[in-house]
Amino acid sequence: xxxxxxxxxxxxxxxxxxxxxxxxxxxxxxxxxxxxxxxxxxxxxxxxxxxxxxxxxxxxxxxxxxxxxxxxxxxxxxxxxxxxxxxxxxxxxxxxxxxxxxxxxxxxxxxxxxxxxxxxxxxxxxxxxxxxxxxxxxxxxxxxxxxxxxxxxxxxxxxxxxxxxxxxxxxxxxxxxxxxxxxxxxxxxxxxxxxxxxxxxxxxxxxxxxxxxxxxxx
Amino acid sequence: xxxxxxxxxxxxxxxxxxxxxxxxxxxxxxxxxxxxxxxxxxxxxxxxxxxxxxxxxxxxxxxxxxxxxxxxxxxxxxxxxxxxxxxxxxxxxxxxxxxxxxxxxxxxxxxxxxxxxxxxxxxxxxxxxxxxxxxxxxxxxxxxxxxxxxxxxxxxxxxxxxxxxxxxxxxxxxxxxxxxxxxxxxxxxxxxxxxxxxxxxxxxxxxxxxxxxxxxxxxxxxxxxxxxxxxxxxxxxxxxxxxxxxxxxxxxxxxxxxxxxxxxxxxxxxxxxxxxxxxxxxxxxxxxxxxxxxxxxxxxxxxxxxxxxxxxxxxxxxxxxxxxxxxxxxxxxx
Numbered sequence: 001x002x003x004x005x006x007x008x009x010x011x012x013x014x015x016x017x018x019x020x021x022x023x024x025x026x027x028x029x030x031x032x033x034x035x036x037x038x039x040x041x042x043x044x045x046x047x048x049x050x051x052x053x054x055x056x057x058x059x060x061x062x063x064x065x066x067x068x069x070x071x072x073x074x075x076x077x078x079x080x081x082x083x084x085x086x087x088x089x090x091x092x093x094x095x096x097x098x099x100x101x102x103x104x105x106x107x108x109x110x111x112x113x114x115x116x117x118x119x120x121x122x123x124x125x126x127x128x129x130x131x132x133x134x135x136x137x138x139x140x141x142x143x144x145x146x147x148x149x150x151x152x153x154x155x156x157x158x159x160x161x162x163x164x165x166x167x168x169x170x171x172x173x174x175x176x177x178x179x180x181x182x183x184x185x186x187x188x189x190x191x192x193x194x195x196x197x198x199x200x201x202x203x204x205x206x207x208x209x210x211x212x213x214x215x216x217x218x
Numbered sequence: 219x220x221x222x223x224x225x226x227x228x229x230x231x232x233x234x235x236x237x238x239x240x241x242x243x244x245x246x247x248x249x250x251x252x253x254x255x256x257x258x259x260x261x262x263x264x265x266x267x268x269x270x271x272x273x274x275x276x277x278x279x280x281x282x283x284x285x286x287x288x289x290x291x292x293x294x295x296x297x298x299x300x301x302x303x304x305x306x307x308x309x310x311x312x313x314x315x316x317x318x319x320x321x322x323x324x325x326x327x328x329x330x331x332x333x334x335x336x337x338x339x340x341x342x343x344x345x346x347x348x349x350x351x352x353x354x355x356x357x358x359x360x361x362x363x364x365x366x367x368x369x370x371x372x373x374x375x376x377x378x379x380x381x382x383x384x385x386x387x388x389x390x391x392x393x394x395x396x397x398x399x400x401x402x403x404x405x406x407x408x409x410x411x412x413x414x415x416x417x418x419x420x421x422x423x424x425x426x427x428x429x430x431x432x433x434x435x436x437x438x439x440x441x442x443x444x445x446x447x448x449x450x451x452x453x454x455x456x457x458x459x460x461x462x463x464x465x466x467x468x469x470x471x472x473x474x475x476x477x478x479x480x481x482x483x484x485x486x487x488x489x490x491x492x493x494x495x496x497x498x499x500x501x502x503x504x505x506x507x508x509x510x511x512x513x514x515x516x517x518x519x520x521x522x523x524x525x526x527x528x529x530x531x532x533x534x535x536x537x538x539x540x541x542x543x544x545x546x547x548x549x550x551x552x
Contacts, residue, residue, distance in 0.1 A: 019517055019519075020515070021505070021508035021509060021515050022508070022509070022515070024509075042514035042515055042516065042522075042524075044514070044516040044517070044522065045534070045535075045536075045538035045539045045542065046538050046539075046541045046542060047534075047535070047538040048516060048518075048520055048522070049522070049531070049533075049534045049535075049538065050220075050514045050516070050522035050523070050524060051534070051539065053514060053524065082550045085548035085549060085550045092548075093548050093549045093550045093551065094546070094548065095546070095547065095548070095549060096547070096549045097549070097551065115517060116545065117546070119517065119542065120542050120543060120544075120545035120546035121546045121548060123539050123542040123543040123546070124543035124544075124546040124548065126539060126543070127536060127539045127540070127543040130536045130539075131536060134543070134546070134547070134548065135539065135540045135543035135544035135546075136543070136544035136545075136546070136547050137547060138547055138548045138549070139547060139548065139549040139550075141549075141550045141551065142550070142551050145549045145550070145551065
């Protein structure tokens, strides 16, 4: 860990505290090579009405800003069950891994991440407590969730297309924007280019997991 | 803030009623005005707390004392008859409410009285909730003591800081909005607070006969009053003793001279030959409030009271969570 990294996390921690003033403790978790930021997060609705406060720990790996930030709910206000997207230790599944990995590649900002991922997750938990459902639904667990993500977010409707796409990326073959797409359908830029660019940012490890899952489905 | 919703509504009602009857000042004389004033005054009970403030008192573990009378702190009332004097610490708080004169430009005095009464009631109730003792009312303002026998000095300081911070938030935010809606120059507060230790504060009966009060003779009571005049609009100025008593407050304090850029404003009092210099500090009450357990902070920086009584939340709608909650689509892969 360099002093440059320390300066960055200190600066971003100060910014975080301006928006979430009760996220006020920062320690080092050497075992996990991460900083641990803990405190309370207050949940309000768009009308400015207060709903709930959760005590949480945010784990920020030393590789920050290129990292996947983890969150643990420690106030025990959320039932520990798969349907609540939280494990027995209170580790929260904020989003499908692919989106978090893509954010890691681009680099995250602690405050922006807390606003865009952590805060909505807990607002959604409040919503679930009152209504028994999530405001925009949730991903099915494990590989079913991945399949849904490929379908909904990438528009990939069958296993073969997914496998071809992932294998193309893993092959590291290069195609120009105006070349014919690897699927042979149309120009690359009008076909799978956007998906290829996104999935490249997810990283090979996740793609190999996805590939194995899709092959199993065939 | 929901804590003051009923006070806000009453002031709003008074303003609306006052405007609806543009000829109000001349219609039917005193009887109608009496009725209007009395109706508005009864919106907020005097000797009991509305659910929000009652909830806060309960969270603080305080039973407000509605039976107190001005000029007679209950812990020192024996001094009234004995004529004796006694040394004991106290936190002195001067709350000045400025700008209400502007109300006379728009409203009949009976409406102004109803508005002033509601604001003053909010201030009194807030102090009572935190165990304060209202020593004197002057104009729209208040002179309040915090602490007394058997009360930890540190807790007395914290309660003084918390109550004045909350009330200032109400005036600066809720009332600002209301007054701006009505096109009135807004009301604001200026507050001075200081702690006199046991050796610094002499309690005694001042005055003659019934024209008297049990009060403090203390440099630090005098300084609290003086520091109030140095406070900025909606500001709180505190003395060294306050800051020293609760180290947490250090991070929310800075010498007044840093704001005014005038080195002469650093010390509110000094005896150079004794090397005694007493600094006055601006208190960052807004950021202090955010750290309190009964306060929640929204992303936009607005504050809310964290009630334990569900009645306080009757008007919430879960539908208002959707625009935020729908940005999250959770997954599980452990």
